[in-house]
Amino acid sequence: MINVGIIGSGFIGPAHIEALRRLGNITVVAICESSQQVADERAAALNVASAYGDLPSFLQHKGLDAVHNCTPNHLHAEINRQILRAGKHVFSEKPLCMTMDEARELEQLAEKAGVVHGVSFVYRQFAMVQQAASMVKQNELGRLFSAQGSYLQDWMLEETDFNWRVVAGKGGESRAVADIGSHWCDTIQFVTGRKIVEVMADLSIVWPTRKASVQGNATFSAQSEAVRYQSQEVTTEDMGFVLFRFDDGSKGCFNVSQVSAGRKNRLSLEVNGSASSLAWDQEIPQQLWI
Ligand SMILES: NC(=O)c1ccc[n+]([C@@H]2O[C@H](COP(=O)([O-])OP(=O)(O)OC[C@H]3O[C@@H](n4cnc5c(N)ncnc54)[C@H](O)[C@@H]3O)[C@@H](O)[C@H]2O)c1
Missing domain, CATH: 3.40.50.720 (NAD(P)-binding Rossmann-like Domain)
Incomplete structure (x- = not known):
């Protein structure tokens, strides 16, 4: 053992x-x-x-x-x-x-x-991701042209949604891109076998201040009615729109959001090659996060 x-x-x-x-x-x-x-x-x-x-x-x-x-x-x-x-x-x-x-x-x-x-970086282990990576490895897509996709959640949708991830000193200067965009990047690199070497992004903060519960906010939790709040300035992005280049010169784009109403934890990706394309799109339940 x-x-x-x-x-x-x-x-x-x-x-x-x-x-x-x-x-x-x-x-x-x-x-x-x-x-x-x-x-x-x-x-x-x-x-x-x-x-x-x-x-x-x-x-x-x-x-x-x-x-x-x-x-x-x-x-x-x-x-x-x-x-x-x-x-x-x-x-x-x-x-x-x-x-x-x-x-x-x-x-x-x-x-x-x-x-x-x-x-x-857990999504590499998903059966569909393993299948996609093996199709690329066996050259079923031909020459890689492009990749695109998104990672969308809504647990930061409300002004009263708060978590240590919002605070740059605890979560890091980037939130949506670092927290869930990192998963998207790792997954697409795993599937294509390519490394992302250049990026350009437009980032957006939809709530410049958020109301943090004075009792503390647990990850992915809803607030009860009786909570008292304090206003906190937000410097970390809720959404990000990213253009990138792979190390072979092929290109792609993805967007991430923690404020997409109705999207709990939806990961999607598509890879286009000279012979064919592949796509994966799933709302991933929390039980499957590891
Ligand atoms: N790979 C994934 O899919 C995935 C999913 C969710 C979270 N995460 C990562 O997991 C980490 C934790 O996220 P979370 O959502 O569980 O956060 P969380 O706030 O729910 O849990 C963090 C825990 O750490 C404890 N803690 C704080 N300081 C500590 C200390 N000094 N010593 C020991 N324990 C301490 C807290 O009491 C809390 O129980 C983050 O880095 C996050 O990026 C990864």
């Missing part, structure tokens, strides 16, 4: 636990949270034996082999650094970190530690 620990058990942490348990050769042995109290509550709710409110003690858990980092973006670099320094295999939620320098440093640390390491 492989013993895995989870850091961060908000929205996506429990999805990791569910996916790991389905593999059959993994035991989720411990949860690490922002405080001992939260860790105890989540470990009890998720039926995990050990709970930690601090990272150093969690990393010393006896027999811990691998760690999944499911914390908010601004914590990724430092937590991944500590996981690697402790010599544990690591699966980090995206983004790996916030800067290219941090990414290079983490890659070197991982190589030095000799551990297995990965970042959670």
Whole structure:
């Protein structure tokens, strides 16, 4: 059995636990949270034996082999650094970190530690995406001409929708493009086998200020009527319209939005080649996010 620990058990942490348990050769042995109290509550709710409110003690858990980092973006670099320094295999939620320098440093640390390491770009594993990639590999599309698509959600539609992702210091300077556009880019690169090397974008903020609940806003949650709000300036984009070029000179475009009413989590892509085209378009339920 492989013993895995989870850091961060908000929205996506429990999805990791569910996916790991389905593999059959993994035991989720411990949860690490922002405080001992939260860790105890989540470990009890998720039926995990050990709970930690601090990272150093969690990393010393006896027999811990691998760690999944499911914390908010601004914590990724430092937590991944500590996981690697402790010599544990690591699966980090995206983004790996916030800067290219941090990414290079983490890659070197991982190589030095000799551990297995990965970042959670999950759509590559979907059967239809694997099928599309294999069709491109077998040259069924011929010469690549173009790719296009979109990734649309509506969980930030209302002025009162708020989350740490809105705050540049926690989510990063880019929101919609980085949060879900990164999935679109990874998926299209996986399908075509090409790298996106140039981009140009028009970004848009539909709510220049948002009303944040003073009690805090959980990821993908609705607000109750009785909530009190404080206004917060928004500097991260709700939508993005991106033109890009692949490394072979072929071109494409995609748009992302977290304010598209009625679209919960809809990913679509199309690839056009000299011989044929392929297209995939799915409203992906939350249970399939990992
Ligand atoms: N790959 C995907 O499809 C996918 C989907 C959703 C989220 N994500 C990524 O997962 C990460 C978490 O997103 P989320 O929506 O679950 O956020 P969330 O806010 O719902 O959960 C984050 C959790 O981390 C905990 N946390 C905060 N500080 C901590 C600390 N210092 N130590 C330990 N735990 C701490 C919080 O208490 C919370 O439980 C983000 O980086 C996001 O980009 C990826």
